[in-house]
Amino acid sequence: MRLDPATILAILGMAVATYLTRIAGLFVAGNLRLRGRTKAAFDAIPPAVLIAVIAPSALATGWRETLAAAIAALAATRLPLLAVVGVGVAAVVALRHLV
Amino acid sequence: MSMLAAGEPRSLLADMRAGVGDIWPIMVAATPIGLLFGALCAAKGLSPAESVLMSILVFAGGAQFAAVELWTYPVPVATLVFSTLLINARHILMGASLAPKLGRFSWPQRLAGLYFLTDESWALAERRAQHSPLMPAYWFAVAALLPVAWVGSTLVGAMAGSLMGDPKQIGADFAFTALFIGLVAGFWRGSATGIVVAASGAASAVVYTLAGPPWHVLAGALCGIAAAFAVGGDKR
Structure with missing residues (x-):
């Protein structure tokens, strides 16, 4: 069982940063009155962050990954979450091996 | 849970049961993702103990995957x-x-x-709160169970990771991308979301190519939010 000090420091730093984001909402809630454009911007945060994280993998890796991402997006309009993962992974494996 | 009056055991149990019923499909979905996370940690040289510690203490899939992707030695803590x-x-x-x-x-x-706040538990709680008061029994049923799947699958993935060989061979490196595409579908609010996705994706890919991580996350997120702000107001 190996525990590297720098790794532990990074994990603790990540943990503290994450917990602070989780409880911060309790203290700003009273000052947040969201409607109109502000509400739209608020609603956009989860999809904007999720897409920003995966965009390099989906758009800046190769045409196979981009095509597999498009197939996964198509699957996401019809299928539950786990099936979307299955379709996306199967598509990328097929494209990498066959084409 | 102590806040409930003695006369309400039925609703306490009902809240717990509702929480369990809502969270188990997400536990099933999280398990292969946790296996993948553990395997990717192993591929980057993290020990099973370190991987599990991260899943317990950070307990945020997106940030954990991003961290593993950014992981090098010496560890870039900042x-x-x-x-x-x-x-x-x-x-x-x-x-x-x-x-x-x-x-x-x-x-x-x-x-x-709120230690257990995740995209999934948040979405469940918001949905629950639309038709009944949000009770601690419901939240803590959701909260206590999701880490079981996440931490357990991280451990198994981290121990099995070295046996799996190259994660790319079985497309495991792409599972996270497909997962996030599926998650975005859950936040879909019509064409406005399409504009957010296009702006965030384009900005992130360009900045990733030009400046590298982690700036692509900030650039993509800000462009997506700005796009929503620009087009969102008149629809309401």
Whole structure:
């Protein structure tokens, strides 16, 4: 069982940063009155962050990954979450091996 | 849970049962993702103990995957913490929208309960709060079970990871991309979301190519949010 000090420091730093984001909402809630454009911007945060994280993998890796991402997006309009993962992974494996 | 009056055991149990019923499909979905996370940790040289510690203490899939992707030796501590803060900044707004619905929670329950705030538990709680008061019994049933799947699958993945060989061979490196595409579908609000996705994706890919991580996350998130702000107002 190996525990590297720098790794532990990074994990603790990540943990503290994450917990602070989780409880911060309790203290700003009273000052947040969201409607109109502000509400739209608020609603956009989860999809904007999720897409920003995966965009390099989906758009800046190769045409196979981009095509597999498009197939996964198509699957996401019809299928539950786990099936979307299955379709996306199967598509990328097929494209990498066959084409 | 102590806040419930003695005459309400049925609703306590019903809330717990509702929480379990809502969270188990997400536990099933999280298990292969946790296996993948553990395997990717092993591929980057993290020990099973370190991988599990991260899943327990950070307990935020997106930030954890991003961290593993950024992981090098010597460990870039500041970059990892900054990237985590960036990706999890959405928790601030999720917590703010949840805060007015936590009236039945004591302060210790709020501070302990929000340790388990995730995209999934937040979405479940918001949905629940639309038709009944959000009770600690519901939240803690959701909260206690998701880490079991996440931490357990991380451990198995980390131990099996070295046996799996190259994760690319079985497409495991792409599972996270497909997962996030599926998650975005859950936040879909018509064409406005399409504009957000296009702006965020384009900005992130360009900045990733030009400047590298973790700046693509900030650039993509800000462009997506700005796009929503630009087109969103007149629809309401």
